[in-house]
Amino acid sequence: MMSRKLVADEATGAADRDIPEEFRISNYGYGKDSVKVMHVVRNGLVHSIKEFEVGTKLKLASQKDYLQGDNSDIVATDSQKNTVYLLARKHGLKSPEEFGILLCNHFLTKYSHVNEVSIHIEEYPWSRMGFGKGPYQALHNHAFVFTPTATRYCDVTQKRSESTPTVISGLTDLRVLKTTQSAFVNFVNDEYRSLPDQHDRIFSTVVRSSWQYSTVANVDFDFCWNKVKHCILDTFAGETEKGVFSPSVQNTLYLAEKLVLEHIPEVSSIDMTMPNKHYFNFDFSKFPKLINGDEMKEETVFLPVDKPSGIIYAQLDRKSTIKSKL
Numbered sequence: 001m002m003s004r005k006l007v008a009d010e011a012t013g014a015a016d017r018d019i020p021e022e023f024r025i026s027n028y029g030y031g032k033d034s035v036k037v038m039h040v041v042r043n044g045l046v047h048s049i050k051e052f053e054v055g056t057k058l059k060l061a062s063q064k065d066y067l068q069g070d071n072s073d074i075v076a077t078d079s080q081k082n083t084v085y086l087l088a089r090k091h092g093l094k095s096p097e098e099f100g101i102l103l104c105n106h107f108l109t110k111y112s113h114v115n116e117v118s119i120h121i122e123e124y125p126w127s128r129m130g131f132g133k134g135p136y137q138a139l140h141n142h143a144f145v146f147t148p149t150a151t152r153y154c155d156v157t158q159k160r161s162e163s164t165p166t167v168i169s170g171l172t173d174l175r176v177l178k179t180t181q182s183a184f185v186n187f188v189n190d191e192y193r194s195l196p197d198q199h200d201r202i203f204s205t206v207v208r209s210s211w212q213y214s215t216v217a218n219v220d221f222d223f224c225w226n227k228v229k230h231c232i233l234d235t236f237a238g239e240t241e242k243g244v245f246s247p248s249v250q251n252t253l254y255l256a257e258k259l260v261l262e263h264i265p266e267v268s269s270i271d272m273t274m275p276n277k278h279y280f281n282f283d284f285s286k287f288p289k290l291i292n293g294d295e296m297k298e299e300t301v302f303l304p305v306d307k308p309s310g311i312i313y314a315q316l317d318r319k320s321t322i323k324s325k326l
Helices: 004-017 077-091 096-110 221-237 249-263
Strands: 030-043 046-060 114-123 126-131 138-146 151-159 166-178 203-213 267-275 278-281 302-305 311-317
Touching (some): 030 077, 046 077, 046 096, 046 126, 077 096, 096 114, 096 151, 096 221, 166 221, 203 221, 203 249, 221 249
Antiparallel strands (some): 030 046, 046 114, 114 151, 151 166, 166 203, 203 267, 267 311, 278 302
């Protein structure tokens, strides 16, 4: 009897012969998107929840499903969906990264003709309800509130030829604003410029960031994700009374990335995008009669403008990082 590998190799060869020589399939795969799963742990009266949205992608050793209409190697997307629920029941949901690693290992171990697995997971931000004030606040045993300060996600990819998966974590939709301690001056002054120097402005942005781990062994992914978020917020805001000065979005972005690499040795590379969310002074000069006597009043009314907006981004690597997959 021919081995499965030999059969697969011959099938691949036959499939290749079906492609005209001027064409090739350079990338392919299939999977199941938006698989929503919630896991509840009931520890007596105290309950805990985790809710994920999972996407699975498989790349098979053969392309015969595309080229010949032969479905004999296809692990149905419905089976992939059911795998998410069965593994969640068996192992629970801890961090998105750990569940992504678990899914990669399952598909590569279960199906010898799967060459590569890619998992994308977003976590829904539930927090336990709290009542009372300050140190006397009591947390509810089984009631939760949706707190979307930022969206957490991860991408876990593993090839059969690799001994460990590639894990990239990230956050999106982290919207922040400060009303002072931000400026933008001394930029190129040519015939195209209309923006004046801004010595004191509102600084607002929506942060998107992703970072790659150099190892997945014994990593506390929950701690690392929260630490990255805190590094971004600390760099943006500074201490509570006076804050910290930002000469540009570029500088704030770099300092945040640098702080992450200094505090999390398991992170080898981080990228970040900060689009401007502008708040312009409203022009009251057209209403002199209505603002008469308010000439010396500090400006407090601004016009929010989302589009167009500047977009600032950068990636910071450790010098020991040979190749980044961000």
